[in-house]
Amino acid sequence: MSTKRKNGEGLYMPRRLVPMLVVGALVVASCGADEPAATTAAQDTTTTAAQTTTTEAEEVVVTPLQGGTLAEIQARGSLRCGVSTSAIGFAEPQDDGSYSGFDADYCRALAAAVLGDANAVEFVGTTAAERFNVLAAGEIDVLFRNTTWTQSRDTEIGGDFGPTTFYDGQQIMGKADFGFNDASTLGDVDGARLCTNAGTTTEKNITEGARVVGAEIDLVTVENFPEAMDLFRQGSCDLVTTDGSALFGNRYAAIQNGEIAEGDWIIFPTTPISKEPLGPMYRQNDSQWADVVNWLVYILIIADEKGITSANIDEMVANPPDPEAGRFLGVGEDELQTKMGLAADAYAQAIRQVGNYDEIYANNLHPLGFSRAGSANARWTEGGLVYAPPAR
Ligand SMILES: N[C@@H](CCC(=O)N[C@@H](CS)C(=O)NCC(=O)O)C(=O)O
Numbered sequence: 001m002s003t004k005r006k007n008g009e010g011l012y013m014p015r016r017l018v019p020m021l022v023v024g025a026l027v028v029a030s031c032g033a034d035e036p037a038a039t040t041a042a043q044d045t046t047t048t049a050a051q052t053t054t055t056e057a058e059e060v061v062v063t064p065l066q067g068g069t070l071a072e073i074q075a076r077g078s079l080r081c082g083v084s085t086s087a088i089g090f091a092e093p094q095d096d097g098s099y100s101g102f103d104a105d106y107c108r109a110l111a112a113a114v115l116g117d118a119n120a121v122e123f124v125g126t127t128a129a130e131r132f133n134v135l136a137a138g139e140i141d142v143l144f145r146n147t148t149w150t151q152s153r154d155t156e157i158g159g160d161f162g163p164t165t166f167y168d169g170q171q172i173m174g175k176a177d178f179g180f181n182d183a184s185t186l187g188d189v190d191g192a193r194l195c196t197n198a199g200t201t202t203e204k205n206i207t208e209g210a211r212v213v214g215a216e217i218d219l220v221t222v223e224n225f226p227e228a229m230d231l232f233r234q235g236s237c238d239l240v241t242t243d244g245s246a247l248f249g250n251r252y253a254a255i256q257n258g259e260i261a262e263g264d265w266i267i268f269p270t271t272p273i274s275k276e277p278l279g280p281m282y283r284q285n286d287s288q289w290a291d292v293v294n295w296l297v298y299i300l301i302i303a304d305e306k307g308i309t310s311a312n313i314d315e316m317v318a319n320p321p322d323p324e325a326g327r328f329l330g331v332g333e334d335e336l337q338t339k340m341g342l343a344a345d346a347y348a349q350a351i352r353q354v355g356n357y358d359e360i361y362a363n364n365l366h367p368l369g370f371s372r373a374g375s376a377n378a379r380w381t382e383g384g385l386v387y388a389p390p391a392r
Pocket of ligand 1: 226
């Protein structure tokens, strides 16, 4: 792996101290069980970390459990939900061991549907590299962890995906001081050191993308994305790359806490370099559980379409706006939830205790400056991709 830098384009700062800083940072990162011991040379350490953690799917060897997840959760009385260890707006650890965020709210909504109690969740923080093993080993019932639906993950590692909850895409963040601007492209990463977390689609996308545009990069992978952000702050990495949502979230937080000024950190290219449809993942061959999770996602979308919210749910249950709403709120004679092994009011509880799609989005992502309008996460009636099949 090359650490050579491009000169003469005025894009990057000199980097004489970088090797030492990277060694220090990767020693911390290497505390993870699967990480190799750090070597003394910065370049070697970097190379080893990247090479041993890039193969996200191949490392999973545990035979998936077969079926019965719903019954297990009902017997246990709690939902084990895998989330990210720390992802701004999606899964933020709280002092009491719970998590808040967009993904965390889906865990809570699912617990409300299955157990009637949004607080009946055991959150399990997972790194990107370990998440599929944790799922396959049966340590969690479902994974809501900024997880991109890909063909290899769907076919090679014993898992299945539910409907997309957030349409994301990979971007890159650099410093305006180093010459990056809104017009920067993938080609502008030539000669740069990029950081991200291991076990992600991010690694493959940037490696393939850079190759396609003829850019030579030095990719450094660490265990968690917050570590990658630290390297970026220190200047050990010229650039960080991951799902755009995380870049926007980190930049927004840094502006809010006074660390940087608006315009200091540039996110590019404007059109992401990949599609990252994020959503739930569960073990394959458990159709009953898949249905429960999938229809949770769908019904929160349909509730948004119909204006059924946590604030007006009681009124809506008393007077459903139409027959479809009557069915999924559990008051129509032809309700379907009991046939799925749930209480008739399962999804009404999810809406009551957590909210519909728009509420989950607004509660967690509006504070970070995200807007559905004009994005792929807008309603399908407003030009977006958020769409659900009919509840009938
Ligand atoms: N969507 C990608 C990336 C997932 C990912 O790890 N994203 C980062 C940025 S949101 C993350 O969760 N970081 C939190 C952490 O590393 O703990 C994937 O499924 O591989």
